[in-house]
Structure formats: C-alpha cells, structure tokens
Amino acid sequence: TEWKGWNIHKAGYPNTVGMDKFAELVEQKSNGDFSIKMYHAGVLGNQPDAIEQVRIGGLEIGNFSLGPIGPIVKEANVLSLPFVFDDVAHMHKAMDGAVGDQINAAMEKKGLISLAWYDAGARSFYNSKKPITQPADITGMKVRVMNNDLYSGMVSALGGNPSPIAYAEVYQSLKTGVVDGAENGWPEYESMGHFEVAGYYSLSQHLIIPQCLCVNASAFRRLPEAQQQMLIEAAQESAQVQRNLWAQREAFSRDKVVKAGVKLNEISEKEPFQLAMQPVYDKYLGENPELKPLVMLIKNTK
C-alpha cells in the first residue's frame, strides 16, 4: 500500500519531523509493505482544501489543526471556544480521554479519523501598542483573527475590531498599522517575524487548539485490523516526538523574542477575560444546544 500525506510546515518544523517519523515507523513496522509519501510545505493546497482532499480520498493523511475542521465537524468547533481549556495540560487530559473520543467519533461521520493528537501550544494576543492586562486594553484595537466566527466574536466581545487578514499579509499589516495586533503561539510569532513589528506579547492563552494526525476514514476502515493497529501505534509514537519537539521549539522561540526585546507580560487575572466571553458561549450554544454536554465534559475534566 502507498499512501500520500499533507503537511503545511517546512523542513525541520516539529510537525514535519513528526510526520516523517510516522512514515518511517509505518515503513519499519510493516517491513516495507506500507509506505507513505509525504508532501510537506503545503504544496498540495492550503489547509481547508487539504482537509477536503483527505475527506474525498485524493490524499489519505493530513496533519490538521482542529480550528479549520470546526466549520465541518461541529463538535470539533467546541475546541475553538476561547478559554475552553485552562492550560495545555487540561487540553491533553481532555483530548486523550472521553472528549477526544467523542470528537473523533463525530469526525468519522465526515470522513476523517484522528490517529493521534499533535500539539500546537496556546495562542495569545500580541500588538504594537501596549501590554494587555485587562479586556479594556483591547477595546478599539484592530486585531487580526483567523477565519472563524468564534474568533471574530471573541475579539468583538472584548471590544476590539476583528480583521480577517491572510496569514502571509499579517507582518506587513502589523508593520504599517492596517491592524494593531494579532494572536498566535510563540513559534509563529517568532518565525513569521511578527515580534519585530508587534513588540508586546500578553500571555492570554485564550485558544489552545490541538492538531490531529488525520486519515481518510474509509481508506483506514478498509485495512485489516492489524494494520489499523500498527498505524495507530506509529501515529501515537510520532505524536510523542512532535510534542517533545514542540515544547523545545516553544522555549527556543520564546527565548529568542525575549532576547530581541519583546515586552512579555503574564495576565494574572484571567477571569475578566473569561467572563467577557459569555456572549460568545451564549450565542454559540444557543445555536448548537446539542453541544452543551460536550462543553460541560471539557470543563469537568480535571
């Protein structure tokens, strides 16, 4: 069997190394019967398109963020609710347990199965104006968000002006003031050079969105039980590699930008932010009441 895989990152990135590790393990464990050709750096299309390609079956594997899966799989969109997780440890606990299983079951109905959860850290706000310590600091700020109603709702609820701008244009937009700020994790903040033009990083950690190593559901179910198990094992092992590298990478990026003079601030009082999210939760759960138990399950995972 030969499968084809998609990954958006360049060589050397934790996810790229993780995906290559997965391919290597699969080849080893199957004694060369099963091989995977990885297409890195997003050469076969952007993330939403690649998700569609795996669902249709043009590709068999992809490393996706659960963010862009949200519009397709409602249950996955719960992970895009701001402050749904307290911290990364909480997210791991939930995803490796019942929450992850429920979301995976919902994804399978849309043609995707997650074999393992990869890390993408926590996203925080950064801007070129001032440190953010309370919601009022965001009021009136133009903040770049990803394309999802939940993210733009989040910024609006904080009194900011959400601007959906293409990822590649964020640097220029920050530099020239088309937007005042954006939000992302350490590695992106550092590697895209955003720290050069937006020098205040405030540890809001408002979004902790995991990633999946996803496969096409029917291609996976067609395999003999033993091979399915082999793939899951390889995926889990590769996730350990990716999670370790990710932690290293975060530390590296954080050190680098702090050395470069970025003003980093913790947010001691997160409650005002969480309270401000109430309208976002109300609107979302009002439209999707069936998701309330899942949100409760996450909140109650301790």
Next chain:
Amino acid sequence: MGLVILMAVFVIGVIIGTPVAFALGIAAVSAFAYEGLPLLIAFQRITAGISVFSLMAIPFFIFAGELMFHGGIAMRLVRFASSAVGAVRGGLGVVNVMSSMLFGGISGSAVADISALGSILIPVMKKKGYDEDYAVNVTVTSSIAGIMIPPSHNMILYAVAAGGGISISQLFLAGVVPGVLMCVCLAITAYIVAVKRGYSAEKFPGFVVLFTHFVVALPGLLTAVIIVGGVLSGVFTVTESGAFGTIYALVVTVVVYRQLTWDKFKTAVVNSVKTTSMVMVLIACAAAFAYMLTYFQVPSKMIDFLSGISDNPIVIILLINLMLLLLGMVMDMAALILICTPIFLPVAQSLGIDPLQFGMILMMNLGLGLCTPPVGACLFVGCAVGKVPMESAVKSIWPFYIAILVALVLTTFIPQVSLALPMWLAG
C-alpha cells in the same frame, strides 16, 4: 506515464489551437483520471486556484486601466509625456517608452498597455513621419516595462505561485529599478535608431504648455500614486489599493475630465470582465495542472536534473534563463509564471538567489517572450493595432531585443538591481 499524459495532452491541445487555459485544464483532468485520483479534487484545485485573496487585486488593476483609457486619462498622460520629451530626436519613440512607464505602471498588463497606448500613439507616430515598423517595435517592447513597474498583476501571480511566502509590496519595490533600467535601455535604443533613420524632432512647446499638460494630467497620474503609494506605505492592502484606485479613476473620469459616458463605462466594464476572466481561468486551470506537476514531484526532479548538468551556479542560472526564454517564445506569460515558479524557484533558491531577484529574472525573460514570434501576445496585438505584417516588424526589432537583454543580464548578475530598494526601505 501519468506525467507523459499530462504533458502530451497539454502540448497537443496547444498545437491544435485549444485555448491555453482549457488545454491546461483538460490535461490536468486527464492526468487525474489516469492516476485514479478523484476528479472532484481537480475541480477543487480549479476553484481554489482563484479563491486566493491576493488575486482579488487583479480585476481592480484591469478595471482601473480600462477606466483610464476610456475616460481620457491615458490620452492626457501621452500628451504630457509628449510635451516633455518630444523635442528630442526621435522624441515620439522616447515618449512611447515614457508613456508605458506611466500607464503600464498602472494597468500592469502589457497587452492592455499596447491596445490602449498603441492605438493612441502609433497613428500619431505614423503621421509625424516615423516608419510604422519602428512605431510598433517601440510600443511592443516598452510595454514590457508595465510588467516590471508596480503595480503588476503578473507579480501577484508570481507571489501566489511561490506559495504565498513572498510579500507583494516587497516584490513591487523590487520591480522599480529593473523596470526603470529597462526603460532607459529602450529609450536609448529608440533614440539611436531614430537618429540612424533620420527622424526629425518635435518643437518644444514651451514650459507654459508643458506645465499646463502636467496639471491636466495630474489628477489621472494620481491614480498610480494612490495604488502604488497605498501599497508601499501600507495604508491599504494590495487589494484595497486596487479597489480604491479604481473608484478614484471612476470619480476623476466622470467628475473632473467628464469624458466617461455611460456607453464608455459599459465598454470598460465588459472589457474588464473579458480580460479578468481570461486571466483568472488561466490561473484556475494552471492550479490543477501545477497540482499534478507537484504530485509527480517535477520540481525536485528538476533540481536533480539541473544540478546533474553542472555545479556552477552561473551555468545553471544561464540555463534557466535560456529555458525561460524559449518557453516564453512559445507560450503565454501568465501560464508560464504559474507553471515555472514552483519548478525553477526552488532551484534558484538552492543557488542562493533571492526570490525577489528571481521574480525579476522570470518576468523579464517571459516578458521578452511576449515580444517574439512565434507566440507573442504583445507582438500580435502591436502588429494588429499598427496594421503591420508581423514579418516586417520582426525584421527591425532586434536592437530593442538587445536593449531588453542588456537589462536582463544586469538584473541576473547584479542582485542589488532588484534588492537594493526593498532592502533600503525595509531599513
């Protein structure tokens, strides 16, 4: 085998005269089918190819150019340029080059430049005693400057084909010096040829007239300032600048020049739709084609192939130049940008060439291809507008080819030509 099918279907399609865009699409779909890939994905690629936000600027550039032409801005630009440099020997040749800098700088499309400026300038040049082949030669070759001088939708295509990692405003900046350099080379050539052929000069109309023409042309010139200035200063994104420039051009041509009638507006809209759709469908189908090229791992094979020929970077870059030139001679620019960028850019980068500089090299090569037989859209349109048989235009065009080649060689071997301005402004 799949790759052979992809290429063969495409080449046969082009030879029998199927529109290039559709030949790309048909070839891609054939290869998808042969490989057993779901056809749905071919059509996902075709839609996704133009669902790219940076591309939204293209209809605006085209629309702005059409409004400028039909609303009288282009004509006033020509008049201003003519009163400024008409007194030089062979001045109208130089005027032609300058007008291309001013107008092509906005429309960003070489073919639009020729059909707009050529239809104003070529008849004037003929009337003043210039040979028609000379008029066509200058018009055709100087239109390439419009590709280099920002804004340019071909630059956007390049940025998109490169995978979105290149900043469009940086690319625009990088194009300024090579574009002006090319204009200077062409102007000098236009002058030398004019002197050789003994063309006379216009009379200098005096500074009052020059100033009047400048003032009259100024509101129109501002369209370019708005579009380019908006992007470079960062006040607007590229797309917003295009849209704002278009709305501005509309206001100027209706309120200030009062030349844009309802009928002319409709013509401008219809022409814009036709040009936009031609370019966009090419991009769309090329995306499916490029997907299959990537699928067959052509880019990495190309790196292996070229590094197998020689390990001397100069030899490889000359080889790439030659390939681009030959491809440019037989195929159209937009399609080639989309196909060649993913193949050659990694090679160039492995040689340590900056993507901005490589973009300029690519544009110049393919631009030159637009002016050469057998397939050269600019040459075709220029000859059609000037009513000159292609054979006679081609016989006397070689000094202008040399001018472009000089600019190309300088851009290829001196990185600073492309990089100095963006680096300086990035501080």
Next chain:
Amino acid sequence: MFEQADALKRSRYDRFLDYLSQLSLLVAGIALVVLTLTFGWLVFGRYVLNSTPTWVEQLSLLLVVLIAFLGASVGIHKNTHLGVSFFYDRSPFWLQQLFQLISQLSLAIFGCVMMVNSYQLMLFKWGSDIPLLGVPEGIRAIPIMLCGGLVLLYSIGHLIHLFHRVKAALMR
C-alpha cells in the same frame, strides 16, 4: 482568434447562445461593479467607522469566481481566449477542420465533466458554511458548474458550424 467569416445564417440555436452570453456578461459586469463597491465600503469601514466589515473578503472570493467562470464561458463562445494559432494558421483547410473537431470535442467533454463534478463538489461542500459569511461552502462550486454547462452548449454550437462547413466544402 479563429474568427472565420461564417457565411452561414445564424440559426435559432446560435441566437440562443448569443442571448446566453449576453446574459452572462451582464451578470459578470454587475458582479465586477459590486466587487468594487464592497471594497470601497471595506476601506471606509476600516478607516472611517473603525469597524471592518468581515464579510467583504469572503464575498469577494465568490464574486471573482463568478466573474471568471461566466466570462470564460463567453470567451469560448466568441473565441477570444488566448490560444496558439501559429500551427493552425499554417495548416491546410482539412487539417484545420480536424484540429477544430478535436479541440471542440475535448472542450465539450471537459465542459460536461466540469459540470458533473462541480455539481458533486457542491453537494459535498453544502454541509458546512463559509466562515464569516454564513452561506454554504457549496456555493463556491456553482459558477464553475454553470461554466461547464455553458462551455458544453457553446462547443456544441461550434461543432454544428464545423459540420455545416465540412458539408459545404464536400458539396463544392
């Protein structure tokens, strides 16, 4: 690019195609003007009202797809697409007819495949919404589906002309 003086009278089918292409141009032209105006509104919103209309980007992507594919189908009807006529122009009459036959047949098949697959793509995408716009993703595939159908109709028109031309040449 291959405009040949068709001495043949324009049939009812031709007039139907002319009407379709006029209608396509009208819709695409309106889309272009709307596109320009919405971006004017975006700039106004961001700089004057300090509230960016977040739907503009996503809407513009839809409009451009509409302009592109409607316009492209008209280009097939009127033979205005960029093509390479070098070999065609240097070929004898019968080879030209063969070229046209292959070319138009492959366009007709392509149009058909385009229509069917875009229809399926539309159904596949219908379940999820375009973020920030709140309309089904499937809408993206509609213009290309229309284009497929129109290309099929137009290439049939060209094939009919081809048939008459060949018949006339054989009679002579």
